[in-house]
Amino acid sequence: MNELSTSPVQDNSAPFQRLHPLSIILKSLGTLSQNIFAILILHFSLFDQNIVYSMLAALALITLVFGVTTLIWSRFTYQVTTREIRIKSGLLNRNNRSIPFDRIQDVSLEQKLVSRLLGLATVALETGSGGGEDGQLDALSRTDAEQLRDTIRDYKDGLNADRAEADDRPVTADVPPLFAMDNRRIFIAGLFNFSFVLLAILGALAQNLDFLLPDGFFDPRSWIDAFPEQDTIDGFSSWARIGGALAAILSLVVIGFGSGIVRTFVREYGFRLDRVDSGQSGFRRRRGLFTLTDMVMPIHRVQAAIVQTGPVRARFGWYHLKFTSLAGDSGGETDHSAAPCATLAEIDPILDDCAIDQAPADLIFHRVDPAFWWRGAIIASLLLSGIALVTGTFINGGFFAIILLAVPVSLISYLNWRHHQFALTDQQLFVRSGWWRRRLTILPRRKIQTIDVSQSPLDHPLDLATVTIGIAGGSAIAPLNIAAVPWQSAMDLRTRLFSWQNRT
Amino acid sequence: MSEHLNQTDPVTPVPGSPTGQYNQGLTPLHPPQKSLIRIGMIIRALILLALALAADIVLQIQLGVQPGMVLIPAALLAVVLVLVLPGRKYRRWGYDMGEEQLRVLRGFLWRTDTIVPFNRIQHIDVAQGPLQRLFGLSTLIVHTAGTHNSIVTLPGLATIDAENMRETIKDHIRQDMI
Numbered sequence: 001m002n003e004l005s006t007s008p009v010q011d012n013s014a015p016f017q018r019l020h021p022l023s024i025i026l027k028s029l030g031t032l033s034q035n036i037f038a039i040l041i042l043h044f045s046l047f048d049q050n051i052v053y054s055m056l057a058a059l060a061l062i063t064l065v066f067g068v069t070t071l072i073w074s075r076f077t078y079q080v081t082t083r084e085i086r087i088k089s090g091l092l093n094r095n096n097r098s099i100p101f102d103r104i105q106d107v108s109l110e111q112k113l114v115s116r117l118l119g120l121a122t123v124a125l126e127t128g129s130g131g132g133e134d135g136q137l138d139a140l141s142r143t144d145a146e147q148l149r150d151t152i153r154d155y156k157d158g159l160n161a162d163r164a165e166a167d168d169r170p171v172t173a174d175v176p177p178l179f180a181m182d183n184r185r186i187f188i189a190g191l192f193n194f195s196f197v198l199l200a201i202l203g204a205l206a207q208n209l210d211f212l213l214p215d216g217f218f219d220p221r222s223w224i225d226a227f228p229e230q231d232t233i234d235g236f237s238s239w240a241r242i243g244g245a246l247a248a249i250l251s252l253v254v255i256g257f258g259s260g261i262v263r264t265f266v267r268e269y270g271f272r273l274d275r276v277d278s279g280q281s282g283f284r285r286r287r288g289l290f291t292l293t294d295m296v297m298p299i300h301r302v303q304a305a306i307v308q309t310g311p312v313r314a315r316f317g318w319y320h321l322k323f324t325s326l327a328g329d330s331g332g333e334t335d336h337s338a339a340p341c342a343t344l345a346e347i348d349p350i351l352d353d354c355a356i357d358q359a360p361a362d363l364i365f366h367r368v369d370p371a372f373w374w375r376g377a378i379i380a381s382l383l384l385s386g387i388a389l390v391t392g393t394f395i396n397g398g399f400f401a402i403i404l405l406a407v408p409v410s411l412i413s414y415l416n417w418r419h420h421q422f423a424l425t426d427q428q429l430f431v432r433s434g435w436w437r438r439r440l441t442i443l444p445r446r447k448i449q450t451i452d453v454s455q456s457p458l459d460h461p462l463d464l465a466t467v468t469i470g471i472a473g474g475s476a477i478a479p480l481n482i483a484a485v486p487w488q489s490a491m492d493l494r495t496r497l498f499s500w501q502n503r504t
Numbered sequence: 505m506s507e508h509l510n511q512t513d514p515v516t517p518v519p520g521s522p523t524g525q526y527n528q529g530l531t532p533l534h535p536p537q538k539s540l541i542r543i544g545m546i547i548r549a550l551i552l553l554a555l556a557l558a559a560d561i562v563l564q565i566q567l568g569v570q571p572g573m574v575l576i577p578a579a580l581l582a583v584v585l586v587l588v589l590p591g592r593k594y595r596r597w598g599y600d601m602g603e604e605q606l607r608v609l610r611g612f613l614w615r616t617d618t619i620v621p622f623n624r625i626q627h628i629d630v631a632q633g634p635l636q637r638l639f640g641l642s643t644l645i646v647h648t649a650g651t652h653n654s655i656v657t658l659p660g661l662a663t664i665d666a667e668n669m670r671e672t673i674k675d676h677i678r679q680d681m682i
Contacts, residue, residue: 326651448624450619450624451619452618452619452652456613470648470650470652474652494619498605
């Protein structure tokens, strides 16, 4: 360890540690499983199904992968000091990264199926600097990982002395969770998670695994041969044909619901949200069927709350609570899911914990200008009639029917307008948007970073404007905005939103 | 705030310059910025003309289209780009250093009016490109923690103004607001 002696900062004598040795096996298995197809392809093509050559190739691959992984493992060290974690990595290009605990947005432990068998856990640290995980320790033993997590969680600026006390505190496992989902609830959540992903996966599998299928599986001619003569189909009564079509639609619906339920179970199984109070108070979320994740997020990092629902879900009273923070959730989601399927009564206490209030019952929401929908409807109708005219004239008269699409498009933009509302209280800004994906964003005014008032060329004649609010976190593509507000009210709204500064 | 910043009275526009009406009476950018915008537009116009010329020749040879069918509209557009647009773009720019916030107004067709409170600013850059150096201009870039508007740029400041603004803002930056 030459690096240790040349290290410029040694504020702490904590040793540099390596990852758990079993992580070599874990990573090698991961790399090997990606390359198993290469061996299979070689086995069937170049080696002409000669098992000896294939075995030799496999052996060479395994040795190479294990060797390289071990080398990488031996060059990866980390050090946990009292205020930061330092990670040294890289075979040839050495990288020396230090992440101050102060800047860590959330810590999550992840255990894939293999890691669980080996008793390992991956620690992912997010600082919100963009671009995925900023520090990943893949992998530590479960106890080491938990200890590291607790060290970071219990860190308070300049207050490390009481950490020993915190360790002595009895672990209160019997505290009821803030929110948990039983299997029935997960099933309900799955019903609203209707998706065609499974269908897509089946399609992709069929395409990639076509060597398992009989010859000519994708050749339409073999299918036509297999089918009875066209005459027999023509011979069916029209009811039978309608029945066939219905059965096809029904099977799609079943697949859609089924895949939604399966996906939800895999992700949300054993969902449990707790409040942790050692060190900085925060939320701890555990979930997962195969891949267990265990995330801790300090409460003061919560920037905004999003209560999401849909037209059907809202009727049954189910809502999805999410928190926006600078760091994204695992799986590429921009917001942290805090309660995937909950009633408003269940959401209330969670919001209370992060000092965010639900909209009071008597709060008056303001609608935006009706131009929000009729302008969109007019533009869509013009566009559709253009397409209908061109295709109808030059291709087929039937294409004139495209213009009928203008009706549902206008209807949807009207519904979206009805559901785009905002309200302001002393502390918070409420913004509702979307008819199908209904979102209520609750933003504490002290978390506002910047405010834009912008006008597109279409806004000038109507003197409308869009108010866009910059928050730390959330989606960069679709930021929080209030569209189609008269320009003067937009300016007034901004002044009122910033008025907290003058009061405090 | 430095005297230099206040030398242009933002409320009463300079006689002969319509700037004040268009940027809501905010401080206009340093006048050489207009020339800089124009240079940018000239470059774009030249690229446009080159492309139009190529298209014109190809169409003439391949389809026998009358020469100038593409080039003449492109030339008209280029004239608008160089003569009309720089002035309009320039006078829509404006900024205001308030007590606690920076306001930036920009855009001719797509207009945006941004307010950044000083205590939300994470760090500040003062940047200068080679052309800007020629005109004695600088760009003030403030970084916020917001995902939207994580970078707010204000180009076309006199270098001394940009540096003074940086010093003013620096005093307001607080630690760890997120």
